[in-house]
Every structure is written in C-alpha cells, then in structure tokens.
Amino acid sequence: MYKESTNVVVKHLVNRLRDVRTASNEFRLTIEEISRIVASEALSEFKTITTNIETWQGPLDVEMIEVQKLVLIPILRAGEPMLTGILRTLPYAKSGFLAMKRDEETAESKLFYENVPPLEDKTVIILDPMVATGGSLIDGIDYLKNKGAQKIISLNILGAPEGVEAVTKAHPDVNMYIAQIDERLDEKKYIRPGLGDAGDRAFNTHI
Numbered sequence: 001m002y003k004e005s006t007n008v009v010v011k012h013l014v015n016r017l018r019d020v021r022t023a024s025n026e027f028r029l030t031i032e033e034i035s036r037i038v039a040s041e042a043l044s045e046f047k048t049i050t051t052n053i054e055t056w057q058g059p060l061d062v063e064m065i066e067v068q069k070l071v072l073i074p075i076l077r078a079g080e081p082m083l084t085g086i087l088r089t090l091p092y093a094k095s096g097f098l099a100m101k102r103d104e105e106t107a108e109s110k111l112f113y114e115n116v117p118p119l120e121d122k123t124v125i126i127l128d129p130m131v132a133t134g135g136s137l138i139d140g141i142d143y144l145k146n147k148g149a150q151k152i153i154s155l156n157i158l159g160a161p162e163g164v165e166a167v168t169k170a171h172p173d174v175n176m177y178i179a180q181i182d183e184r185l186d187e188k189k190y191i192r193p194g195l196g197d198a199g200d201r202a203f204n205t206h207i
C-alpha cells in the first residue's frame with residue numbers, strides 16, 4: 001500500500017524543494033518539515049497505548065504513541081534531514097543507519113555502512129526522500145528484514161510511479177507514506193519533474 005499526502009502545506013513545501021534557488025540550508029529544513037508532517041500522517045493510523053503519567057495534579061492515564069517501539073532508519077545521505085526533523089517531534093525514538101549510494105551508471109544501489117539496533121518487536125520506519133527506480137529502498141528494506149524487522153513503514157518525499165510500484169510489489173507488507181508522486185523517470189533514472197539529486201542539494205555538493 002502507498003499513500004500520497006493530500007496536505008496543501010506538504011505540496012507547497014515540496015515545490016520549495018523543486019526551486020533551484022532554495023539553498024542547502026533551507027532545503028534541509030524543508031525536508032525536516034515535510035518529514036514531520038508525513039510522519040504524523042503515518043503515525044495517526046497507529047494504535048496508542050495507555051500510559052500513566054505524573055501531572056501537576058497527580059497520576060493520570062493518557063494515550064501515547066509507543067515511542068520506545070519506534071526505530072527510525074535513514075538511508076544516508078539524503079535521509080539524514082528526515083531523521084533530524086522526526087527526532088524533533090519524537091526525541092525518544094531509537095535510530096539506526098544505512099549508508100547507500102546508487103551507481104549513477106547502472107542505478108544499482110550499494111550498501112557502505114550499517115548500524116542498526118535490534119529490530120524484533122519494533123516498528124521500523126525507513127526514511128529516504130527519493131524513490132526513483134526504487135532499488136535503494138527495496139535493498140534497504142531487504143536488509144532490515146534480514147536483520148529481523150517484522151513491521152516496516154516507509155516515509156518518502158518524492159517518487160516516480162515506476163519506483164513506487166516496484167517497492168510495493170517487492171514488499172507488499174510495507175506501507176509507504178509519500179509526500180508526492182511525480183510524472184516519470186527520465187533516461188538517467190532521475191525523477192521528473194523532481195528536484196535533482198537530493199543528497200547533493202541537501203549538502204551543497206551539486207555546484
């Protein structure tokens with residue numbers, strides 16, 4: 001299943017990302033904001049748990065997200081601002097890391113580094129802004145499943161229809177929440193209209 005956001009603020013912010021005049025600092029902050037909104041959309045479908053808290057008038061049972069059960073896993077580099085944004089909302093979530101790079105000739109992804117905490121009994125939220133061919137996300141999810149993840153949600157910002165379809169076909173059990181689905185992949189496997197290379201835009205390595 002995939003769900004594209006219908007939120008007008010998300011659309012507005014995605015279009016800020018598309019504008020090449022949006023410099024890296026604003027680009028990262030905008031990814032952070034979009035990620036927080038898309039994460040809220042995904043987590044609003046989550047069961048909450050009753051938790052006893054200590055209020056100014058004594059103990060009280062309240063409904064809370066089970067944050068200790070969440071593990072956020074960005075695919076570096078471009079996923080890093082997504083993690084930063086969501087951790088501002090849910091600072092007690094755990095984090096793990098996958099560093100992957102797509103070979104720009106073959107569009108095959110390669111994993112360079114991983115550091116993930118135990119994933120059994122957790123809800124794992126994989127973060128990657130761009131789903132072009134879908135190869136990086138599919139490989140990242142494969143990796144997390146091999147590490148014991150049983151429940152995985154994917155948060156993404158822009159996708160090509162081909163990539164989104166490939167991910168949902170390879171991993172039908174993973175729900176994808178995506179800010180926007182664009183028109184197509186171009187001959188270099190870039191998303192059109194897209195925003196260019198998200199990692200380069202975020203970390204100022206495109207010029």
Ligand SMILES: O=P(O)(O)OC[C@H]1O[C@H](OP(=O)(O)OP(=O)(O)O)[C@H](O)[C@@H]1O
Pocket residue numbers: 075076077078079100101102103107109128129130131132133134135136137163189197198199200
């Ligand atoms: O769907 P795909 O065809 O696999 O392409 C998408 C991948 O490409 C980008 O990362 P990239 O490899 O450019 O690394 P970066 O984040 O370091 O720029 C992006 O963040 C995805 O991980």
Ligand SMILES: O=c1cc[nH]c(=O)[nH]1
Pocket residue numbers: 078130132189190191192194195196197198199
């Ligand atoms: O359009 C694309 C495709 C892959 N990676 C990106 O950052 N952008």
Ligand SMILES: [Mg+2]
Pocket residue numbers: 078197198199200
């Ligand atoms: Mg890149």
